[in-house]
Amino acid sequence: MLNIKNLHAKITDGREILKGINLDVKPGEVHAIMGPNGSGKSTLASVLAGRPGYEVTEGSVTFDGKDLLPLAADERAREGIFLAFQYPVEIPGVNNMYFLRAALNAVRRHRGQPDLDAGQFLKAVRAKLKELEINDDLLQRGVNVGFSGGEKKRNEIFQMAMLEPKLGLLDETDSGLDIDALRLVSNGINKLRSPSRAMVLITHYQRLLDYIEPDHIHVLSGGKIVMSGDKTLAAELEKRGYAMLDETAA
Amino acid sequence: MTSPDDSLDTIHALTGEGYKYGFVTDIESDSLPPGLDESTVRFISAKKQEPEWLLEWRLQAFRHWLTMENPDWAKLKVAPIDYQASSYYSAPKEGPKSLDEVDPELLKTYEKLGIPLGERAALAGIAVDAVFDSVSVATTFKSKLNEMGIIFCSFGEAVREHPELVRKYLGSVVPQGDNFFSALNSAVFSDGSFAYIPPGIRCPMELSTYFRINAAKSGQFERTLLICDKGSYVSYLEGCTAPMRDENQLHAAVVELIALEDAEIKYSTVQNWYPGDAQGKGGIYNFVTKRGACRGDRAKISWTQVETGSAITWKYPSCLLEGDGSVGAFYSVAITNNMQQADTGTKMIHLGKNTTSTIISKGISAGRGQNTYRGLVRMQPKAQNARNFTQCDSLLIGDRCGAHTVPYIEVRNPSARCEHEATTSKISDDQMFYCQQRGLSKEDALSLIVNGFCKEVLKELPMEFAVEAQKLLAVSLEGSVG
Amino acid sequence: MTAKPETAPYRAAFTAHPADALADQRKSAFARFETLGFPTRREEAWRFTNLRPLQQAYLPGTATASKPDIAAYAFDGESYRLVFVNGRFAPDLSHTGALPKGVRLDNTAKLLPGHQDLAQSLLDDTDTAGGQGFAALNAALFADGYVLVLEDGVTLDHPVEIVHWGDAPDQSFHLRNLIKLGTGSRATILETYIGEGRYWTNAVTLVDVAAAASLRHVKLQDEATTAIHFGQVRGTLDRAARYDGFVLTLGSELSRHDSFIRYAGENAECGLFGAYLLRGAQEATNMTVVDHATPHCTTHEVFKGVVDERAHGVFLGKITVREDAQKTNANQLNKNLLLSARATVDTKPELEIFADDVKCSHGATVGDLDEDAMFYLEARGISPDEARRMLIEAFAADAIDRLEGEPALRAHLAAHVQRWLNVARVPS
Numbered sequence A: 001m002l003n004i005k006n007l008h009a010k011i012t013d014g015r016e017i018l019k020g021i022n023l024d025v026k027p028g029e030v031h032a033i034m035g036p037n038g039s040g041k042s043t044l045a046s047v048l049a050g051r052p053g054y055e056v057t058e059g060s061v062t063f064d065g066k067d068l069l070p071l072a073a074d075e076r077a078r079e080g081i082f083l084a085f086q087y088p089v090e091i092p093g094v095n096n097m098y099f100l101r102a103a104l105n106a107v108r109r110h111r112g113q114p115d116l117d118a119g120q121f122l123k124a125v126r127a128k129l130k131e132l133e134i135n136d137d138l139l140q141r142g143v144n145v146g147f148s149g150g151e152k153k154r155n156e157i158f159q160m161a162m163l164e165p166k167l168g169l170l171d172e173t174d175s176g177l178d179i180d181a182l183r184l185v186s187n188g189i190n191k192l193r194s195p196s197r198a199m200v201l202i203t204h205y206q207r208l209l210d211y212i213e214p215d216h217i218h219v220l221s222g223g224k225i226v227m228s229g230d231k232t233l234a235a236e237l238e239k240r241g242y243a244m245l246d247e248t249a250a
Numbered sequence B: 001m002t003s004p005d006d007s008l009d010t011i012h013a014l015t016g017e018g019y020k021y022g023f024v025t026d027i028e029s030d031s032l033p034p035g036l037d038e039s040t041v042r043f044i045s046a047k048k049q050e051p052e053w054l055l056e057w058r059l060q061a062f063r064h065w066l067t068m069e070n071p072d073w074a075k076l077k078v079a080p081i082d083y084q085a086s087s088y089y090s091a092p093k094e095g096p097k098s099l100d101e102v103d104p105e106l107l108k109t110y111e112k113l114g115i116p117l118g119e120r121a122a123l124a125g126i127a128v129d130a131v132f133d134s135v136s137v138a139t140t141f142k143s144k145l146n147e148m149g150i151i152f153c154s155f156g157e158a159v160r161e162h163p164e165l166v167r168k169y170l171g172s173v174v175p176q177g178d179n180f181f182s183a184l185n186s187a188v189f190s191d192g193s194f195a196y197i198p199p200g201i202r203c204p205m206e207l208s209t210y211f212r213i214n215a216a217k218s219g220q221f222e223r224t225l226l227i228c229d230k231g232s233y234v235s236y237l238e239g240c241t242a243p244m245r246d247e248n249q250l251h252a253a254v255v256e257l258i259a260l261e262d263a264e265i266k267y268s269t270v271q272n273w274y275p276g277d278a279q280g281k282g283g284i285y286n287f288v289t290k291r292g293a294c295r296g297d298r299a300k301i302s303w304t305q306v307e308t309g310s311a312i313t314w315k316y317p318s319c320l321l322e323g324d325g326s327v328g329a330f331y332s333v334a335i336t337n338n339m340q341q342a343d344t345g346t347k348m349i350h351l352g353k354n355t356t357s358t359i360i361s362k363g364i365s366a367g368r369g370q371n372t373y374r375g376l377v378r379m380q381p382k383a384q385n386a387r388n389f390t391q392c393d394s395l396l397i398g399d400r401c402g403a404h405t406v407p408y409i410e411v412r413n414p415s416a417r418c419e420h421e422a423t424t425s426k427i428s429d430d431q432m433f434y435c436q437q438r439g440l441s442k443e444d445a446l447s448l449i450v451n452g453f454c455k456e457v458l459k460e461l462p463m464e465f466a467v468e469a470q471k472l473l474a475v476s477l478e479g480s481v482g
Numbered sequence C: 001m002t003a004k005p006e007t008a009p010y011r012a013a014f015t016a017h018p019a020d021a022l023a024d025q026r027k028s029a030f031a032r033f034e035t036l037g038f039p040t041r042r043e044e045a046w047r048f049t050n051l052r053p054l055q056q057a058y059l060p061g062t063a064t065a066s067k068p069d070i071a072a073y074a075f076d077g078e079s080y081r082l083v084f085v086n087g088r089f090a091p092d093l094s095h096t097g098a099l100p101k102g103v104r105l106d107n108t109a110k111l112l113p114g115h116q117d118l119a120q121s122l123l124d125d126t127d128t129a130g131g132q133g134f135a136a137l138n139a140a141l142f143a144d145g146y147v148l149v150l151e152d153g154v155t156l157d158h159p160v161e162i163v164h165w166g167d168a169p170d171q172s173f174h175l176r177n178l179i180k181l182g183t184g185s186r187a188t189i190l191e192t193y194i195g196e197g198r199y200w201t202n203a204v205t206l207v208d209v210a211a212a213a214s215l216r217h218v219k220l221q222d223e224a225t226t227a228i229h230f231g232q233v234r235g236t237l238d239r240a241a242r243y244d245g246f247v248l249t250l251g252s253e254l255s256r257h258d259s260f261i262r263y264a265g266e267n268a269e270c271g272l273f274g275a276y277l278l279r280g281a282q283e284a285t286n287m288t289v290v291d292h293a294t295p296h297c298t299t300h301e302v303f304k305g306v307v308d309e310r311a312h313g314v315f316l317g318k319i320t321v322r323e324d325a326q327k328t329n330a331n332q333l334n335k336n337l338l339l340s341a342r343a344t345v346d347t348k349p350e351l352e353i354f355a356d357d358v359k360c361s362h363g364a365t366v367g368d369l370d371e372d373a374m375f376y377l378e379a380r381g382i383s384p385d386e387a388r389r390m391l392i393e394a395f396a397a398d399a400i401d402r403l404e405g406e407p408a409l410r411a412h413l414a415a416h417v418q419r420w421l422n423v424a425r426v427p428s
Helices: A042-049 A073-079 A094-108 A118-131 A134-138 A149-162 A177-192 A232-242 A243-249 B005-014 B038-047 B050-068 B103-111 B118-124 B140-147 B156-162 B162-167 B180-189 B429-437 B442-453 B463-476 C005-016 C021-034 C116-120 C124-127 C131-142 C371-378 C386-400 C407-422
Strands: A001-011 A016-025 A029-036 A055-063 A081-084 A091-095 A167-171 A198-203 A216-221 A224-229 B124-134 B136-141 B151-156 B192-197 B206-212 B223-228 B235-240 B249-250 B254-259 B264-272 B284-294 B299-308 B312-315 B318-321 B326-334 B340-348 B355-364 B371-379 B388-399 B401-409 B415-426 C080-085 C103-107 C148-150 C160-166 C171-181 C187-197 C199-209 C214-222 C228-237 C242-249 C254-263 C270-279 C283-292 C298-307 C311-323 C329-338 C346-353 C359-367
Touching: A001 A042, A016 A042, A016 A055, A016 A224, A016 B235, A042 A055, A042 A073, A042 A081, A042 A167, A042 A198, A042 B318, A073 A081, A073 A094, A073 B463, A081 A149, A091 C371, A094 A118, A094 A149, A094 C160, A094 C386, A118 A134, A118 A149, A118 A177, A149 A177, A167 C254, A216 A232, A224 A232, A232 A243, B005 B124, B038 B050, B038 B180, B050 B180, B124 C371, B140 B151, B140 C131, B151 B156, B156 B162, B156 B192, B156 B223, B162 B192, B162 B223, B180 B254, B180 B264, B180 B284, B192 B235, B206 C148, B223 B235, B223 B264, B235 B463, B254 B264, B254 B299, B264 B284, B264 B463, B264 C199, B284 B326, B299 B312, B299 B340, B299 B463, B318 B326, B326 B371, B326 B463, B326 C021, B340 B355, B340 B388, B355 B371, B355 B401, B355 B442, B371 B388, B371 B415, B388 B401, B388 C346, B401 B415, B401 C359, B415 C346, B429 B442, B442 B463, C005 C021, C005 C131, C021 C124, C021 C131, C080 C103, C103 C311, C103 C346, C124 C131, C131 C171, C131 C199, C131 C228, C148 C160, C148 C187, C160 C171, C160 C199, C171 C187, C171 C214, C171 C242, C187 C199, C187 C407, C199 C214, C199 C242, C214 C228, C214 C407, C228 C242, C228 C270, C242 C254, C242 C283, C242 C386, C254 C270, C270 C283, C270 C311, C270 C386, C270 C407, C283 C298, C283 C329, C298 C346, C298 C386, C311 C329, C329 C346, C371 C386, C386 C407
Parallel strands: A029 A198, A029 A216, A081 A167, A167 A198, B124 B206, B192 B223, B206 B235, B223 B254, B235 B264, B249 B284, B254 B284, B264 B299, B284 B312, B284 B318, B299 B326, B312 B340, B318 B340, B326 B355, B340 B371, B355 B388, B371 B401, B388 B415, C080 C160, C148 C171, C160 C187, C171 C199, C187 C214, C199 C228, C214 C242, C228 C254, C242 C270, C254 C283, C270 C298, C283 C311, C298 C329, C311 C346, C329 C359
Antiparallel strands: A001 A016, A001 A055, A216 A224, B124 B136, B151 B192, B401 C346, B415 C359, C103 C148
């Protein structure tokens, strides 16, 4: 589904952050990308979602066989790539519901599905809200405005549930969550696992992986994947810390 | 050395002190009689044995000045100034060549002022180009700075020893006819300071100048020119105290800063001139033009000022951000108590790409003082991705003072971003009560709160200045809470 | 005193103006205009205004009224409507129905002859001796306008809707309006200015809000983009009075809306809000001058600007808190979106404070659309054009939503913002 080959990318000030990433993600798989701060984890998510301010200098990314890199951020989203933001953006004045419906209908049109009318939309919303224990008064506010940290993260997962992407990129979704919120968010994510949907979890800590069991774990360091393995790798990292990377290198 | 944290003790020690620096040094002056015409300009130039080009430059400024009018746009009430009533030159009779030769009267004066000279200067790590009246009388640490290629001398000496540098940069940031007072200064400036930091050199000590206005009826027209060549750094301190006088005295200085590629200039001022008495009698008129140009890419200029003195302050230290990625900053505390008036602020002119500027202004008004922040942030069409952040806060103490905020924001580039925030409020009764309940006197509580209000600016000052500034805040606000 | 040259073309128009009950004041006002002339950029309030479009003289005339179609601008709800065409009342387009008791709603021209007392309150010292040339010219030349007077305690159930249409080429329309609200009364006014071609609308509105009365004063300015529009509001608020002003600026080549509000009693409150959406070579200035002369009053100002193409947006705000106006609460906010490389914004939010027990703040920002918000929307599949539109709409709505009550009025304004957004953008 997602094929990344020798991906190099730099940020606007010229620093190269990604230095040759190779990654294959198949439908139904959950991959976890771990690594120390500054290893390029969030950059990878940003580059895949098409965030401005990054330049791909080498390599290729295909998504369902289609070249992803020339596509604009909204086109990638409509192709089925969903980025759950590490820091969801507050947009005062743009109503959450209005925003979500605009996004959902944009995605549906792209898939050749008809727009949802207000009634159908509301029904779909209510069902998903309940699962994530989101208070519906949040929906009447501006996008992410006045949300607590945990509410913002739950709202991201709620949006993912509504938009039903093929690939979910979850950037540090566990950061800033207490244990109850983490369980709630993880349950939400687990419910969205399906044979046709892949997920890439980006995380610094192993604790998210206690709740969401990945099929593959990769360790990113210095802009490259330096180690890959199954879920046992996470436990080892937890025990020995990222310092083990240096030991391995030496 | 006192740390800023000891402020309460020092403030306590200072309360009830009044204006500390009110004494007159008895020295014979070689002064011009009052009056101003072309012959005055020629006299000053001749007295200083200046080259022909500089005389011409002065005369050009003088002729331009004659066509100009006193600016009236500031929120200031200024009694008409009779420019013919001032004397435009006074100098100590003998030019001393070393510290030993300096008049002991003078040294005593500096001692009272707490200016570190000689050994004390060495301990404090400060080179002092002390300006007494209008002529530089002592320069220390010259040899040490010389070794590094740093030039730090009086303006007059710079004209003699480094004419090429002076000629190249004089008036390049503040043109003669820039404004009424800069034109006047350009015509009759007496002396001042000059510094040049060669490429790649980090000046190892704070350069410092103290100004004093002393001889009766003498105006003071200082000229400072500071050049930081590529990749160099300097921190420059300017401090002022003046003896008590009944007549208003005019001061119109010009300061020009030039920072070339990757150079950085920090310019700090504590201005503590005589503010006049509680009825508004006397005090200095301070009309200053200060401007710095970031001529090269990534150059930095920051102005920090603590303005507690003068009857009238008219001053807008500014930055021309010409080089790409250059940075300008303005940190200011201005206090007006009794009948003092201040109209001060800055101009940040963004010309280059990715230029950034920060403005933090804290105005404190007490008594019948009037305090105006006047600032301009201009993003020119080529200032791609330029950024400005401005915060100006005003604090009012008592119900007969005024705090005014006049910001101009002019944006001609869509990728530029400007943010301006301002608040005005009175000193909080709750905060005062809380402090008093913990045993502080009203004055101490006020000092504490005011110092807290100004913290963002004070922390930009070099340590010894920060201490002095904190003392000054307390002294300046005496009698403002009953 | 010699007359300024630019005033010369207007002398004949003044001489030709029929004498009425205000003849003496008009004479002083015209003399004042001749002395002052047009403001120059040396005057602080006009330093950002380019008066070049006024180099040609726009004289008042007697063009035959056209029959404009104003349907697209009509308020979608019940209203008492007065329509003016080229500066004159158009009775056949107006409908006021049965006005509640205690309400007088008339056009100025009709009222002038018989009502000496009201006529006198149409002018004041500002016109005859003040510093505003265009207000003086208006005082000398005005032919019509509207007058709304509410007796004590009257609440007007529907908005008063004033529509002005201009299309007489090269003419100027000087409108003089008077709003007088008795103690405890309440009213809402929606003024709409529209038209076609080159003309100059110069309107002055005097507002007097008595104790505990409340006025909601909304203006939709969508004049022809070749027209000039000057609007001046001079308001006085008595004890516990409330004035909410909103100006939506979409039209005109050159426009100004200047509000002068003075508090004359304690506990009064004033909201001055507005949004300006500009493109092409439009220039628009919103100026507010609020005089806190009495204690315990509150002022809120929010102006949002969207400036595209080669347009120029200006905000000049000034709040003065006088010596005894303790417990004043005032804030000023001006935010601007600068959308094109050739667009410019000048903003000057000014505070002048002479009392200590006050809470005053102001803020101003200028910048492009927030990149993070754009990316967030795009990352959810929304196209850049749509994302941009959503953000601009929300940006303007922030000002519109400050207008309390009357949801239909807010919807009306929002609809016109959308209409503006629907016009295809000329890429820069």
